Amino acid sequence: MNEIKATSTIDRPICLLLGALGGQGGGVLIDWLVDAAMRAGYPAQATSTPGVAQRTGATTYYFELFPEKNPPAHPIFTFFPASGDLDLMIAMEPTEAGRAIERGFVTDCTTVITATERVYSTAEKVSAGDGRIDAGPVLEALEQATKQLIQLDVKALSAGTAARGNAIAFGAIVGTGILPLTAEDCRASITEKGVAVESNLAGFEIGLKTAKADTKTAPAKDGLTFNAAPESFASDIAAFPTSARDIIGHGIDRLIDYQNESYARLYLKRLGTVRDLDTGADKKLTGEVARHLARWMSYEDVIRVGQLKTRPGRLSHIRSELGVDAGVPLKVTDFFKPGRDEFLGALPKNLGWLVPNLGNGIALHIQTGSFTGYAMLKFLSALKPLRSKSAQYLEEQAAIEQWLDAVSKATMIDQAAAVDNNLAIRTANLAILARGYGQVRKTGLTKLNELFAEWSSKLTSDAASLSAEVDQMILLAHANPDEA
């Protein structure tokens, strides 16, 4: 009935898959491609599955173009990307490119263009530790698995312009030369579509140039910044292993800012005890304790919050985040809800009667940008000299001592077993439980106290199960508590 007799030297269309998250402009990009193909006179078809309107789920678009003008018959276009004949894969996020490999679409015949900045998923965010998937290994995998990888650091590339990722990707697609589309046709499509024409044309040019240059624009890794301790501490720091000196300097700086120099000296004294017990070749234990100890000793009470919220540079930082200069009136509202415990903690024990029952805490919306709000927080921070008399201070110091004692005892077990501070380092890492505010902090400290109360006896009677208990606690502290 239906006889098709036509032939061509081209055996299949050029296939392009686009993976994006809702709201990233994937639909507009596909419209540009369809229009540009039509302009150039090539048969093409696009389709998509934007079934739900929600703007956070992963969605894909698929495009096929037959690279011959006026072919002898209608080429067959289909709806789904397939393994082994995907020529181009565009991802607006690196794990979406990874997902295309996972699903079997991307192979060594595919050129992948991907934005490099991660957009974290809920699954990654809900972990209490670090649940992030690093873009690095995913990009490496793409590099190995594909014909060519073009990385787009959209933020860096678009700096100073209003260009968005989809327009940059469009330019990069054309820049690869895989589709027989001219830049001229594509520019015309952007103009015709009429959506943010100026910035999209700018983005297109950026992408075009980037693909042609084929330079690797891998994002710079966020580095750590170590603050230095005052010169007067130089000889004290020199008494510690080289590998731990940066973090110790940083810790000292933090604690002087937090309280005073003598508090920083207390830090060094405590750390010295651990150093003396640290027989490990890498001195890792000293480094780990240096980090945890400085963090724990600078626990956040209302005094500290007042201090941090009135940092001299804070308002200008907020201005730069909003992109407004000093002349523009700015209102900053801080969400602060101290409960009775927070106030009790800040006061000496015998003055606790001063604090009324605050129920579920007082929900404060402090106008930090205004004189009164700022002054109030400034007043809180001025209570610093009283801190060492406060109830919370005494509690926290006792807990710290108890933890350090547990670490010390663990080193002895490690030495007996000749395992290079294995248990001691893990015990040091238990300090993660001393975090947060209010109920979260209280629960964590209680857990530690319960464990350390029987530490010595358990160490001698059943070190193996104690070790397992430590692992379990660390694991849970990093997991999603909703699933625990």
Place this chain on the structure above:
Amino acid sequence: MDGGTALARVTQSGERSFTKEIQKLTLGKGEEFHGEGILAVTKALLQSGVAYVGGYPGAPMSHLIDVLAEASDEILEPMGITYEQSASEAGAAALLSASVHYPLRGAVTWKSVVGTNVASDALSNLASTGVKGGSLIILGDDYGEGSSIMQERTYTFAMKSSIPLMDPRYDMERMVDLTEHCFGISEASNMPIFLNMRIRACHLTGSFIAKDNKISEFNANNPIPEQIYDVTKIVLPPASYQHEVAKFEERLPAAAKYAQENNINEVFPGAGGRLGIITQGGTYTVVMRALQRLGAADAFGNSDIPVFCMNMVYPLITDEIVDFMKDKDSVLIVEEGNPNYIETQIAEIAHRKQINCRVHGKDMLPMAGEYVSNVVREGVAQYLAEEGPAEISNTALEKNTEIQAKTQTAQSYLPGPMPPRPPSFCTGCPERPIMSALKLLMKERGKFHISMDIGCNLFGSLPPFNVGNTVLGYGLSLASSGAIGPALDQPNVAIMGDGGFWHNGFTSGVVNTRWNKYDSVLVILDNGYAAATGQHKVPSTGATPRGMASLLSIEDALKGVGVKWIKQVDSYSMEATIKVLREAMNARGEGLRVVISNNECMLARQRREKPAKAAALKAGQRVAQEKFGVDEEVCSGDHSCMRLSGCPSLTLKQSADPLKETPVAHVDETCVACGNCGEVAHAAQLCPSFYKAEAIQNAGVFRHLGSAINRSLLAMMGAKQ
């Protein structure tokens, strides 16, 4: 943050504006149409002379309804076409009664299989009665990747009600042609007809040469002179038995005859030979691509293997099948979905007609799931390898193995699984805080049972909220708590959107609960639209899709059936919301307690307010620029806030501080300053790291002066800005 009012919404159009699309619907004979699949089908309706169109929106056919709503003045009224966005799919199906007695062509549409479920009462009656005017039901089939509904086949409905089912080959020219033929089949067989459109087909782009639009002989501008009474069209005995007989003795054979005479199904004979593939029209291109990938076809569909493409998949046409199979040793049936009705019918035909041809199908292809390219290629490869002559068999095997190896190699480089990314509430969504509030309330009083509904609210059952226990259908959350409520120690909560309330929730839920005196809590999320489908108007939006002001009140409806306990909450105020929810939970014994959250869908609001703000800024008017932020130094890094808020703009950031063991929270530039993160931090007593920053652009003189004084005072205390 205040919610949008119904009045503000009246002037608001839907998710997209369709001016360009409307122009395409007016194309005349010989002009070329370029556009989306579902729009092409809409144009085909106009070319077929429909007198009425209706439907209930849902992916993937919403655009049909949206475009026609906007085309009201330009196209529908001059042509006398009656149009409505019905209150439910059942209502849309009931519109087809216009074609029972009268020569009126009509089309209705909805999402399948869910909408077909809702419509089935009307459909069964209609199918029994039969029709005079062509009656088309366009089904937006949401089966496969990314679908938000249960995966079932529409085919079952076609079989049980004896309604012909079209599953067209997706070449736009052919698709339009087949849509027009649907009316012919319907009129020839006196049956309504289904046109099944897969999600990717609705969104495909393509072109065809248009015809002039056709005005129905009778229409709203030219009414039928008199009504017709015919008792044989009433489903009562003895007519109902006669209908049943007529379906099988007259109507289905008439449909088959029309299809055969008009070449609805297509044979692509290819190079001939003793193999063959039988496919649904909708999977034709997937089959042809598989053959091409396996070296058995070229880019234009010239194939080594004959292919029988069935654009009408119910009823099957025995003669055509016998013709195709009689000289074959074997056939492969590519039939997406489950159960494999087509395959079993063909096997039965082969058996009864004693055709010596092996029938393959679900033995080589998966029982369930979408028939995507890779799946079909594997199945076809197995078929060619097992049944094909050496040359075809070897090539197919070799090519398939090569593709498999390539794929596995690529996959082997991946460091691990990629993160799942299910849909969730948008940034600033007014429904999110309700889920946060429920989660917090559960921490306070232990977990309680929550019946969810269809719509955005259902995302509350996913991480990070995890607060939904069941979902039973659109508008059925309250009804579904009837039996479970009394059996649990805590009151149960039903969540329902405004869309669900009007669709079914009021009668099946509220009225039933009142009548049976159930003790229950209902939370209505009134965001002004059926938001999940793309902001479709509902009776409480304030306007019809055609822009006519019309407002029904949810609260009045509740009061009308005697609900006493009704409280409104501003969901963006977390403490207040929790308080009201707590009261509702504690008011056990007081019957139905209804909490209504009335804040507008944030997407709709942003779509209206963003351009207005930009314009005001340009015009030099006072504009508040708002954003939330996190003080990195204060953030405790345990991510409690994310487990309670789930906001897309609240994300993770590597801290530069070496003392921070875990990444800190960060509010990115997509923040719309709804304030939920701050409210959650308060309600759950999280760390005091959230702040709201508000810059006043183009402020007045006094504001500037006040601000300057303030700045110098702050500077005296050490602040730099």
